Amino acid sequence: MRVLVLGGTRFIGRRITEELVSRGDEVCVVHRGRTAPAIPVRQLHVDRRDLATAASRIRDFAPDAVVDTLAMTRADAEVLPHLPDVPLVVLSSMDVYRAYERLLAGRGGIPVPIAEDSPLREERYPHRGAASPDGYDIDMDSYDKLDVEPLYLARGGTVLRLGVVYGERDPQAREEFVLRRVRAGRGRIPVGPANLLWSRVHVDDVAQVVLAALDNPAARGEIFNICESTTVTIGDWMRQILDAAGHQAELVEVADVPPDLVLTGAPAQHLLFSNDKARRVLGWEPADPAVAVARSVRWHLAHPPADSDPDFSTDDRALGGPACAPSD
Known part of the structure; x- marks a missing residue:
């Protein structure tokens, strides 16, 4: 299969491209040339806004399928x-659902788990x-997947609504709110109730489901939630991260949590999604989350961000004093 990938050089797009090549597909990556693909593939250096200028080269490649990883706005x-x-x-993203809007507003009312036919956001x-x-x-002022999805569905496209994506090379370093405290040897971490349920998915599972959607005619014109089959609370996820890092730290419930730990509060709305449709129609099964988290943590420990915040004064104020790791 010849596959045209729009945006295939970083994180999710990179893994999709790697998986396509690994199974023997011929890939052409369309990108601006700021970041090179990690593996040898055909490349088309053009901004997506100027894709019309590359129409003849796309025709020459004659793709059998297209994967768009960076359609963020109507433009x-x-x-x-x-x-x-x-x-x-x-x-696409799970942020299209009304439950996401309710979470941001501190309101509940949306039943979980959330399926593909659950209510969508009212605000844009x-x-x-x-x-x-x-x-x-x-x-970001124009970002809204609700502007994007209908146009792709009208073309018979497959929409994959992703949960919180984590894994190796994640530029947002999802685990960093814990790992920066691990690196500093913090023995107590101030948290709220930490009972939020928010469905996640490892980047490798995203790549695998993209391949499954390309191969299955039943995916055409359909929407699928893509997330892990089981979801632990934010608190239990933090414990998974600590365990994977081999670090002992106590999660201490406090009244006022530091800004980067705001997700450990007590939410009015959970973001727990169902992946039943993707599993049933596409035959896709995500990996064991505990195994996936451990792999991601090991990579991010070995590749710390250059701008990690060394200031833990808000932790100390919340805890009433410094929180060093217990001695062995």
């Missing part, structure tokens, strides 16, 4: 007229004013 979807009429997979552009994730140059 991003303007590439559709320049793509061939072949199976199309686009990555949930991340206006936010900074773009490092290296992605996303217009």
Whole structure:
């Protein structure tokens, strides 16, 4: 199979490209040239906004399928007229659901687990004013997957709504709120009730389900929730991270948590999603979360971010004093 990948050089796109090549597919990665693919593949250096200028080169490649990893705004979807009429997979997000809107507003009311036909957000552009994730140059004021999904579905595309994606090379370093305390030898971590349920998914599982969607005609024009089959609370996830790091630390419930631990509060709305449809239709099964978390933690411990925050004064104030690791 010849697959055209829009954005295939970092994190999720990188893993999708690697998995496609590993199984023998011929891949052409469309990107701006700022980050090179990790493995030898055909490349097309063009901004997606200028994809029309590369139409003849896309026709020459003659893709059998297209994977769009970076359709974030309505403007991003303007590439559709320049793509061939072949199976199309686009990555979306669980933030399209009304439950996400309720969580941000401190309100509940949406039953869980959340399926593909659960209510969608009533408000638009949930991340206006936010900074773009490092290296992605996303217009967060215009970001909304609800502007993107209908246009891809109208083309018969497959929409994959992803849970919180973590894993090796994650630029957002999802585990860092714990690992920075591990590196500093902190023995007590101030948390709230830490009972939030928020479905996650390892990047390798995302890559595998993209391949499954490309191969299965039943995926055309369908929406799938992509997440792990079991979800632990934020507190238990923190304990998984600590265990994987081989670090002993006590989670201490406090009244006022530090800003980077706000997710350990007591939410009015959980974000627990069902992956039943993806498992049933696509025959996809995600890996054991405990194993996946351990792999991710090992990688991020070996590759700490350059800008890790060394200040734990808010921890100390919350705990009433310094919190060093217990001696062995």
